[in-house]
Amino acid sequence: MKKVTVIGGGTGSFIVLTGLKKYPVDLAAIITMMDSGGSTGKLRDQLGVLPPGDLRQCLVALSEASSLWRQLFLYRFEHGDLKGHNFGNIFISALEKVSSNYDEVIETANYVLKTKGQVIPVTFDKVHLCVEYEDGHIIKGESNIDENNTNPHRIVRAFLEPYASLNPKAKQRLEESDVIILGPGDLYTSTIPVLLVEDVQEIIRSSKALIIYNLNLMSKYGQTSHYTAKDHVHDITHYLGREPNIVIENNGQIPVEIAKWYEKYQETKIVNDLHGNGFAGTIIEEDVIDRNVFAKNTSDVLTRSILRHDPEKLAKILLRYI
């Protein structure tokens, strides 16, 4: 079986893993450990644990346990002392407290969730993501970059503080991978952080693995404001140390009311401008939007989560190259 490795964390990686897990591939996810927002950020600060959120999402994506276990791990408390905390995050944090090492944490979570494939933290070092903008402004902390960030300038540099050493299991997996998949996901807060860890760029640059990059559907203000496909690929190439072999772009129509909602936040559909712009790899343009989410949405409230990649559509495209 081909060794397919997904890089990132968050909803984007959840979708790719969910789609691919039904097929006969040897799956692994190498997870960013730089999240500092929400329930994860609080647990990190208050308990001194590694950030559990991205790990938890990928574990659930790869879970073949009953839906009850998946629901439990995604359950968020709505009241009292635990309000806003996700059960899966609490589980992983408590497990870290009683385990002798982080491998034991992951093994135990794998056991209850019956995960198919591996979930591998890119580092066990407690580090923070920093970005520097064109105007010289530096923001430290994943959540500060992610949330309410209205810096209109481009990010010119991303780095980790302090130094993050590579988890040996992540190193081995990267070296053995036949296919490496990046995105979808927030470019600077989900995808690039993994590439900033010690040796990752070097291993990927010299790897024979096929690199596939799933472009996001929309730009994100303060992080990829006004970015086109070319801008995304430019930045990914910079941190990868090589161009992706394949880029998957969406050409499906985004419903007008959803596009309008995003416009209020100065976020727009990614323009597909890779053709004729010097990109040497394969460009795939298909409708990858999850239309089921629209159908299910009965509320008038629009959120970012309504516009997503379809796990099945994406998996079918990816499988052509795996």
Added chain:
Amino acid sequence: MKKVTVIGGGTGSFIVLTGLKKYPVDLAAIITMMDSGGSTGKLRDQLGVLPPGDLRQCLVALSEASSLWRQLFLYRFEHGDLKGHNFGNIFISALEKVSSNYDEVIETANYVLKTKGQVIPVTFDKVHLCVEYEDGHIIKGESNIDENNTNPHRIVRAFLEPYASLNPKAKQRLEESDVIILGPGDLYTSTIPVLLVEDVQEIIRSSKALIIYNLNLMSKYGQTSHYTAKDHVHDITHYLGREPNIVIENNGQIPVEIAKWYEKYQETKIVNDLHGNGFAGTIIEEDVIDRNVFAKNTSDVLTRSILRHDPEKLAKILLRYI
């Protein structure tokens, strides 16, 4: 195999179950669901769940999972939003939120903890324990009765508010039991609450099961102030509707410094005065104190938890009658 049913919750039931689980008996615990203090009380109030604490302790006692799982379920968070909350309680509460019924909660907990035997909540109704003292004073809520209660009078009546219907599984188990074990544990806040639930007294009174009562080592101020063995058996008999067949009393020496520590709280060693006082059952007097706890105790701080029954000593006595 003989069907042995332990009634209660808390540390006392934990000890009895821990001792008996190594032997070939069909074990079950019927659990009080009236706890309203600490982490359990907060979760109950804030999330509207059933009290998880007693259930969790009995599940861990019967667990044959690796020590990691038992440690995890007993882990208490020390900092931040989760401070004071026990992981096992959080697990059971979140599970209740995503499960379709409470049987599913227990099955899922049984699965991860590999419990030997059954843990059965006595009721699924959300009720509170109340006690009335000789002076007419009524206290409502298990934690209010348990903590900082300095009423010097005797309790003359215990009741539940509102009415608690009996869990059909608890009913069936009580009817099938060969042996029913009560105590050790706080008389009014751990043992008697189970006996107050619909039909329990009637089932036990007409049952052919052997009833064994493990007397506590010390009295508890505000609940069993100045109680002797006879007083305990009197109250238990009142709420059972029949006398226990066997009462196990401690005759082991309590170290002077520990007895002195308890004296500060007006709590004293239970006087064994059952002989010649009209009790028709079997009286067993043995040293049932856990001496290992003293040996392990390296701190200068004494707490109630240092004086406990020894699971092994107690099990060996119980097995003579099972």
